[in-house]
Amino acid sequence: MKEPNVVDLSSILLKDSILKCVEPDIYSVLPDESWNEYDSKFGLFYDLVACNPFYNRIVWGYSTQMFSKLVDDALHSASDGPVLDIGCGSLAFTKNEYSQYKDRLVVLSDQSIAMLRMAKERLIKINGKIPDNLLLLHADALNLPFQDNSFKTIISENLLHCPGQAHQNVLTRPS
Ligand SMILES: C[S@@+](CC[C@H](N)C(=O)[O-])C[C@H]1O[C@@H](n2cnc3c(N)ncnc32)[C@H](O)[C@@H]1O
Numbered sequence: 001m002k003e004p005n006v007v008d009l010s011s012i013l014l015k016d017s018i019l020k021c022v023e024p025d026i027y028s029v030l031p032d033e034s035w036n037e038y039d040s041k042f043g044l045f046y047d048l049v050a051c052n053p054f055y056n057r058i059v060w061g062y063s064t065q066m067f068s069k070l071v072d073d074a075l076h077s078a079s080d081g082p083v084l085d086i087g088c089g090s091l092a093f094t095k096n097e098y099s100q101y102k103d104r105l106v107v108l109s110d111q112s113i114a115m116l117r118m119a120k121e122r123l124i125k126i127n128g129k130i131p132d133n134l135l136l137l138h139a140d141a142l143n144l145p146f147q148d149n150s151f152k153t154i155i156s157e158n159l160l161h162c163p164g165q166a167h168q169n170v171l172t173r174p175s
Helices: 006-010 041-050 053-060 065-075 095-100 111-127 165-172
Strands: 020-023 027-030 083-086 106-110 134-138 153-155
Touching: 006 134, 027 111, 041 053, 041 111, 065 083, 065 095, 065 153, 095 111, 106 111, 111 134
Parallel strands: 027 134, 083 106, 083 153, 106 134
Antiparallel strands: 020 027
């Protein structure tokens, strides 16, 4: 674990986090048995069907390009400081934007190893390897392993409906 991006990540992790290398280019702060429904065939279904531009246009009535544009805008919203994508999935909509962006460390996090593997394959197909400033991290959005104020830019697309009761409790907690 000597790559610069891993060193950068280690400096913003909570002190009690244990960073493991799951396989080349995928790191984890979660126990080995951690998974979610996207690790089943549902993840493949999501990637093939729900991420299909024609499906989105016909069923939901919108262009998937808005997901790419939102990421591009967020990446260029600041010139320094790390970027975090929470629930990055397979990068079906955002592979090109992340591939073209070299300026800052980008932590691509997801609770599903299967989705991170799809993201990894896409990045390698485009770039021949995982770009030096991108890091794929197996992590839980409900228990993020980072010190406060670690990120300048935080991106999350199509995640809010996913986490379970714990997340709903946060959203509905009386102020
Ligand atoms: C609907 S997909 C969206 C993926 C991607 N952002 C996109 O727009 O294509 C939701 C993603 O959130 C991930 N996810 C669900 N619950 C999570 C959690 N508690 N922590 C981190 N990721 C989570 C899933 O594994 C899945 O990859």
